[in-house]
Amino acid sequence: MSACCVFLGEALGDYHFGESHPFGPHRYAAFKQEFDRRQLAKAVHIMAPAVASTQELALFHTPDYIDTVQRMSQSGAGYLDGGDTPARRGIFAAAARVVGTTLAAVTAVIDGECRRAFVPVAGLHHARRDAAAGFCVFNDCGVAIEALRQHHGLRRVLYVDIDAHHGDGVFYSFDDDPDLFIVDFHEDGRYLYPGTGRENETGRGEAAGSKLNVPLPPDAGDALALSRWEKCEDFIRRVQPEFILLQCGADSVAGDPITHLRLSVAFHGEIAARLGRLADELCAGRVVAMGGGGYNLDNLALAWNNVIEGLLESKTE
Numbered sequence: 598m599s600a601c602c603v604f605l606g607e608a609l610g611d612y613h614f615g616e617s618h619p620f621g622p623h624r625y626a627a628f629k630q631e632f633d634r635r636q637l638a639k640a641v642h643i644m645a646p647a648v649a650s651t652q653e654l655a656l657f658h659t660p661d662y663i664d665t666v667q668r669m670s671q672s673g674a675g676y677l678d679g680g681d682t683p684a685r686r687g688i689f690a691a692a693a694r695v696v697g698t699t700l701a702a703v704t705a706v707i708d709g710e711c712r713r714a715f716v717p718v719a720g721l722h723h724a725r726r727d728a729a730a731g732f733c734v735f736n737d738c739g740v741a742i743e744a745l746r747q748h749h750g751l752r753r754v755l756y757v758d759i760d761a762h763h764g765d766g767v768f769y770s771f772d773d774d775p776d777l778f779i780v781d782f783h784e785d786g787r788y789l790y791p792g793t794g795r796e797n798e799t800g801r802g803e804a805a806g807s808k809l810n811v812p813l814p815p816d817a818g819d820a821l822a823l824s825r826w827e828k829c830e831d832f833i834r835r836v837q838p839e840f841i842l843l844q845c846g847a848d849s850v851a852g853d854p855i856t857h858l859r860l861s862v863a864f865h866g867e868i869a870a871r872l873g874r875l876a877d878e879l880c881a882g883r884v885v886a887m888g889g890g891g892y893n894l895d896n897l898a899l900a901w902n903n904v905i906e907g908l909l910e911s912k913t914e
């Protein structure tokens with residue numbers, strides 16, 4: 598079994614909203630250039646992107662919403678939400694490819710082809726079951742959680758999110774689900790989109806206590822974030838997940854143009870390594886990491902490759 602699969606392919610970079618949008622067309626290329634510079638191809642198993650079928654999208658999304666995206670993607674006019682997420686021509690196929698690639702990563706890890714996996718550009722955590730939001734058309738994290746349950750027979754899944762924005766599309770789609778555990782670090786919602794993720798939100802009804810929101814003040818750095826992480830490791834050991842998903846958005850790193858946190862790119866590598874060690878202890882090493890946000894290309898390139906190195910650094914049997 599190889600230690601880590603990384604999904605590479607120019608086609609993943611088709612998921613973007615044009616030159617003048619923060620989620621622009623150069624994110625994949627920036628990541629790949631740094632991946633090549635570090636010669637990581639020698640250390641990982643490279644796999645190709647895949648496209649999700651409509652049935653796979655419907656594991657999480659409503660049929661009406663899938664139809665709407667397909668129709669608007671043909672015209673390429675207007676917005677899929679209130680004004681953040683343009684209906685760019687071809688966005689349906691590009692978004693379905695992001696989802697299909699995350700699903701392929703989950704399958705590769707479940708099948709034992711590799712112990713962990715990384716998918717750049719994926720981690721579109723704001724999309725709801727029936728709506729686009731915050732640059733996210735289809736929520737590959739949500740589809741992956743449903744696939745782990747419905748296709749692979751797992752129940753206890755841990756979703757960790759260190760993107761600067763609260764992963765509201767995942768959180769509120771599973772807030773009454775007692776077996777979907779969440780650890781979500783984000784900039785305090787009083788200062789940043791989407792405004793949610795208060796510490797006292799831990800899940801509804803019988804799911805109370807299954808989610809951990811960790812809002813950080815604007816300007817928070819590694820020392821504060823790592824001190825908050827310690828408590829999360831106790832939580833993760835207690836909930837005993839069968840599989841771990843990591844959304845490692847690089848927009849929480851200092852210098853991002855649309856957020857205010859001041860983490861370093863080392864934080865992302867550190868969390869990946871720590872999660873890898875926890876996964877070895879709890880769930881046969883199974884971690885799938887998804888790139889997430891990040892609108893400063895240098896930060897994104899360094900943070901995402903640090904995540905790959907962090908996943909590799911933890912032991913491999």
Ligand SMILES: [Zn+2]
Pocket residue numbers: 760761762846848889890891
């Ligand atoms: Zn973000």
